[in-house]
Amino acid sequence: MRALDRKSWRDALRLWTQIAAVALVMASGVMTIVLAVGAYRSLLETRETYYDRYGFAHVFASAMRAPNRLRDDVLAIPGVIAAELRVVENVIVSMPGMAEPASGRAVSIPDFSDPSVNRLYLRSGRMPDPARAGEIALDERFAKAHRLGVGDTFTAIMNGRERGLTVAAIVLSPEYIYALGPGDIMPDDRRFAVFFMPRSALEGLFDMGGAFNDIAIRLLRGASEQDVIDNVDRLLDPYGGAGAHPRIEQLSHAFLDSELSQLYAMARVMPPVFLFVSAFLVNMILSRLVALEREQIGLLKACGYTSLEVALHYARLVIVIVAIGLIVGSVVGDWLGQATTRLYSQYFSFPFLVFRRSGDLFAIAAIVSLASAFAGAFKAIRDAARLAPAVAMQPPAPARYRSLIGGGAARRFRAPPLLVMAFRHFVRRPLRSALTTLGLSMSVALLVTAMASLDEIDEMIDIVFSRTERADATLVFAGAKPPSVLDDARRLPGVLAVEGYRSLLVTLRNGARQKRAAITGRPRGADLSLMLDRNLKPLEAPDHGVALTERLARHLDVGVGDTVEIEVRAGKRRTVDVPVTAINKSFLGLSADMALSEIDRLAGDGPRVTSASLLIDATQAGRLYEKVKKTPSIAAITLQGISLVRFHETIAENITTMTVIYTALAVVIGFGVVYNSMRIQFSERARELASLRVLGFTRLEVAGVLFAEIALIVVLAQPVGWSVGALFAWSVSKGFESDLFTIPFVMHPPTFAYASIVAVASAAATGLIVKRRVDRLDMVRGLKTRE
Amino acid sequence: MPEAVFVARSLTKIYRNADVEVQALRGVDMTLYEGEVSVLLGPSGSGKSTLLNILGGLDSATSGDVRFRDHDLTGASERELTRYRRDHVGFVFQFYNLIPSLTAWENVALVTDIAPDPMTPSQALALVGLAPREKHFPAQLSGGEQQRVAIARAIAKRPDVLLCDEPIGALDSATGRVVLEAIERINAELGTTTAIITHNAPIRAMAHRVFTFHDGRIASQSLNAERKPAREIVW
Known part of the structure; x- marks a missing residue:
């Protein structure tokens, strides 16, 4: 082994904790590529194979x-x-x-x-x-x-x-x-x-x-x-x-599609986040290393090493980082990919599952991680290669600081000098500070994005089950029945309240734009199945005209006051112009609503109902079920309460898994950024920190200087992370939008709080790890350290 | 006879580094007295800095005793040594060790903030003739000015002892003289017990007491019957 190779290995060993922290972030990027793209391909291929062989x-x-x-x-x-x-x-x-x-x-x-x-x-x-x-x-x-x-x-x-x-x-x-x-x-x-x-x-x-x-x-x-x-x-x-x-409007296919688009979104958003952060960390580590080894580089060149050899020497360290990231990320990603594909069998019924390990995927992961690592390393390696030996042997120009808000401000307000030090160090390298903040904010953003999807599910449940569908059960009749069936329903055991609704298939038109949809006729004063306005407040079905959901109105390009043409597609077919009198909010399907009496007039076959919403006495449910099973006019029964319980059961398990995974990923980023940033700060400032110790500052006070700066970064990273996370969450929720369902874009304060707590806690834990090094600081040696 | 400030007896210091042992001090006996300026002379590696670091509580001896007034520094804990440095000792180093992100005034304030009975940073800077440069950052000051800021920082807390390790080692002689004059003035006006390490033999002329070091031991000790003002010293 050549001496320079030995140096590479020893550098790698000496810097192993920092290398590991970056490699872990890179591994997460590789993992998300292998996992998301792998699962996406598995699911897509399984579906296509199945469709093809079984003639879908x-x-x-x-x-x-x-x-x-x-x-x-x-x-x-x-x-x-x-x-x-x-x-x-x-x-x-x-x-x-x-x-x-x-x-x-x-x-x-x-x-x-x-x-x-x-x-x-x-x-x-x-x-x-x-x-x-x-x-x-x-x-x-x-x-x-x-x-x-x-x-x-x-x-x-x-x-x-x-x-x-x-x-x-x-x-x-x-x-x-x-x-x-x-x-x-x-x-x-x-x-x-x-x-x-x-x-x-x-x-x-x-x-x-x-x-x-x-x-x-x-x-x-x-x-x-x-x-x-x-x-x-x-x-x-x-x-x-x-x-x-x-x-694409077929239910089963559409749900599969939304799963696929979720994976696609993950494959598009997550890996770049991790690769960006790891590129930045590689940049930090390598820049510092080159700065520290300035004289050594000069010496190497003075001895006759070429610029290329020097560049390759530092490039080797980057390759070590990428190699570790690639191996760890591939193994974990492959394992999680298989687990995810198996998870699909919980939701999707496939006769077989195709999980293929495709070589090109690993090749893609290798190429993008190498590319991002070298993008991060480029400047430092170039600086090392370009350093002229005579210049390299000289110490670098001293660090220049300036006071940001007028010379005397810090003095006038008696800001503690240790804080002033932290602040001035922060602003001395605005780009690096900004990138560190941005890198750390990714940890927050990732969690905000993940947790927002839980908020959205909660919101969906709240809107669907407590604000709109407030009935305990819905009876669907076999066809349109006269209102007398409601009296029959009222007589069923345990039924406390009954409301009849009528659903009518129509085509809605505005010029060349048209959409088929079902109009729901709602009884006056309906209470068991509500319509909501744009602010999610209950909205009475208009006496005249039709209420359209936002998406349908958008599709038809109409607003309140416009007229739509409605063609009735059942019974006595006819076409009438109806004014749009309200726009309402709905997250499931494309629907339109009218007063029950209006829809009866529209259909022209007298008063009819197609379903009944029930409020039931839970203690009597058993008897009601028995009766329903034997009632010929009832084609189906929907049990909202049981649906909700089932929904919670299914989702709870996945929520836990998801929370754990995303929290772990956020911690990896947080650790990677904070650890490297503090280590580098510590290395750059060993001399001044040693001076502080000499002057009689305690270990805690000295560590406080490092903590103050990282705390500033952590604090600034929160709003940035919230905003970026909100943006990601918004784009994810938009990506889901289809005629079948829309995801409400909501985020609750606890989501931001959780993301921030995780970020702050992991930063604090990382800080404590670094503090152990500060405690071991050798004052005498520290005073001789180069800045 | 003035009172003894530092009393060191049979001090040894051995640095162990993996399998190499370096004996930096081989049994040093020394006493420094209240209000005196002592100059410690000797070639590099002779143990002067090691001794100064032990006296200043930056390092501890391998064996022997060292006392500062009624404090026993030999067995002191890390916490006690930090307290000791904070309350009693002012340091000046060859390479100033100023905090680059703080102005001259703020570098001094760093110490006055934590000292029990300090002068103001401005007073300290005035003592070393730097009142007009208070708002400058280290990078905007010359070497001599930086060293004078370091001295101001060291004495602002009114320390009992001022320990200077090669304070003029990085300076030309004209600048060095200004720095020495500052140290001299502090000693005269505040009565601060001062120890100066140097390898510039002529500087011995400004001391009350002179020690020469050789190979980890004190080779000689002498008293100056007459001291020369710093501004008259030539090297």
Whole structure:
């Protein structure tokens, strides 16, 4: 080994704590790349493979009742390669051992062949035999939740009659990778059953002979989705077509998409944060090293080493940092990536998971971390290479300080000299101080961003469950029923209050802009399901005209006072112009609201309701459930209370994991920045700190000078971190926005407080580590130190 | 006979560094008296600085006894030594050791803030003739001026002893004389017991008492019957 190589190794060993602190930050960057990009690719690839092999549809549509003869017309639409005409019905499922009724969705499959679209993955058993009554293929999640196997039976209320069902197969469907029961905001495997029945059996049960109410269409590559949608709408219009929609609006697909965009956002935001911080830290360490070794560099050059050799000597240290960061980050990232991919199986039902270790990912991580480390090291290495030997042997020019606010200010106000020292040192190198502040603020920003998502979930729960949907349960009727069903509902056991609502499918238009949506008719003085204005205050449905949600109004480009054209898509079809009389706030779906009486007038078929919101006496819930399971006119029941509990359960565990991970990452940044910054300050100021000790200042007072400066940085980093974090959180919440749901952008004070407490605590702990060095300061040697 | 301020008996100091042992002091006996200026002469490595560091509470002896008035410095704890330096000792070093981020006035205030009975920073700076330069930072002062700030800082607390380690080692002779005059004036006006380490033999002329060091021991000790004013010393 050459002498210069030995020096490299000894430098690395001597500086190991500082190197480790930077390498850890870099490892976090590598980890987030490997984790986020790896998980993103795994999820995307798994989904694409699944869709491809099992023929997932591109266009979906539903209708009231359309004749099967439309099949040829659908297949004749240019670009369509396959279409599955299905009967899809909501049912109520009664499981022994579970008091509350579960929701179910029965989907027809061809009697003797595989579906041409949305084929099923057979996990066990055999496909149901149309000849055997009540045989079904059951979705795996519900089967698992209730420990149902092939041959087991349960009952469902289908079209008002109780039917015994036998599990012939356990299956998975690409259409229900993410399965959400009616009214739920989180999958609940116990309470939502998707099952598939032979067409002949299902159409018999629902009197749908020769007809279909749902269609799934697969397109040729490159076919125009919009043209197909328009054609399908035209075909289904006479049959109560609710409007075709593309894959991106399909529930399961959309949720997967939002998960993917979350990972994408993480891959875009997090690694740059860590790489920026580590580049800055590399810069600090190397600049200091070159400054300290000025004479040595001069000596090396005087001995005949070239500038390139000197540059390479310092570059080697950077490579050591990157190598450690890369190895640690890759191993941890790979491990977490696998864990995350496995976590998906909790939410998403895939027959298989593709987790691939792709070499290019590690190569990308290596390249970007090397690039950022050298970006940070560039100036210091260049300075070392350019230093002329004669100059290098001279001590550098003395540090110049100035008083910031007029010479006498510090004196007039009798600022303690130790504080003045800290402050002047801080402002002497404004760029470095600013970058240190910014680096540390990233730790705060990261936590603020992560914690804000919890605030958003809380806000969502608060808005959805306590401010808008205040009912304990919602009954969904099979079709529009006369208001007398509300009296029936009132007579159900344990029901304290009942409110009837009507949902009507329409197309809303403003010139060329149009959107299909459901208008909800709200009874006067509605209290169980509220509408909120932009300030989240309850808003009464307007007597006249229609209230639109913000997103829908934006889409149609209308405001209060404008008129929209509403085309009723069910019953007596007609088109009327209706004034927009209010804009309201909603985070789920695209909806419009009217007074119940107005919507009845619009539909023109007399007073009707499609659902009833209930307030129930919890002690009577068991009896109510029993009754609901046996009431034919009830197609589905939503239990808000149980949904909320389930939501909390699922989320609580993930919140803990997430909080721990993000806190750890924030601590890594905080430690990296504070430790290196204090070590370098200490090294630069050893002489003056030793002088202070000589003058009789105590160890604590001397350490206080270092602490005062870092405290200033920590304090300044807080507002910066809050702002950057708020900006990140805002962009993340915007990134989620879709027609299915919007994330409210909210941040509560405890979020900022938590982020700051973590940052301050990790800075303080790091400070104590450095303080041990200050305590060991050798006064006599310190006085000889170069500044 | 003036009262003894420092009494050192059989002082030894051994620096152990990994497997190397360096004996810096090999049994030093010495007494410094109240109000006197003592000059410690000797080649570099002869142990003068080690002794001064021990007297000033920056370092402790390996064996032997050293007392400052009624304080036993030999067994003093780190905390007691800090207290001792804070209350009784003023230091002046060859390289000034001023805080670059504080002005001249503030460098002195650094000490007056923590001393029990200090003069004001301005008084201290006036004593060394630097009243007009109070607001300047070290980088804006000449070497001699910086050293005089260091002296002002050392004496502002009205220390019992002023320990100067090569105070003019980095200065030309004209500037050095100004610095020595400042030390002389402090001694005369405040009666501060002063010890000056130097390798400039002519400076011995300004002392009451002169020690010469050689190889970790005191080689000789003498009293000056007549002292020469600093401004007349030539080297």
